[in-house]
Amino acid sequence: MNDDDYICSVEAAINEIGGKWKSLVLCALKDGKLRFSEINRKIPRITQRMLTKTLRELETNGLVNRLVYPEVPPRVEYCLTEKGKSVIPILDELCEWGKRYGTHEK
Amino acid sequence: MNDDDYICSVEAAINEIGGKWKSLVLCALKDGKLRFSEINRKIPRITQRMLTKTLRELETNGLVNRLVYPEVPPRVEYCLTEKGKSVIPILDELCEWGKRYGTHEK
């Protein structure tokens, strides 16, 4: 693989899991499906607006499935797709790396 | 490890390698030290301003070393620190993942 391909693929990957909230939402869903409010409870600092936005982007990129139950009151469940599940091991490694090297250390 | 620790560490890691340019600069340096202009040549779309800014942030987070040679004309070389090198395998995996799943596919 040449430099360009390498750089290009890394860039694409970072686009799909980068940003302020995406990785956190993916992690929240690693153990199975959750309702909107349950995700929100796991990530209290996120606002409803940003959670909705993040979930939509993850859905668009095929990382997350959205399942709406036609009930009243409404119930919506989110879960990882196969693609979404496949990135979890990498997030696990990032987590280990993040713990091993504290921020701002050399 | 509880959810909070996990989420927190992933967040910290994404902060250090996320964003539009950081991962690309790290990849550019994976094979050894490079001068400012050489990095710029590997990543043509980045502007001088953003390259400087990105390198400073990577340096602050201890991922990159900056070595200034007191010469005229000036020469500055950048290389990965041990911490920087340690994240390359993860970027490699992200690259593989990015290639396996094309953007916007399910």
Added chain:
DNA sequence: CCGTATCCTTTCTGATACTG
């Protein structure tokens, strides 16, 4: 319960010109 809509502030980015 699960969102949208609106508004506003902050941050990010690119273009361009300039310098030791």
Added chain:
DNA sequence: CAGTATCAGAAAGGATACGG
């Protein structure tokens, strides 16, 4: 060569109010 300075537009993010 390796930056810095300045500016303006774009994008991201948060607060709040409202709706089916």
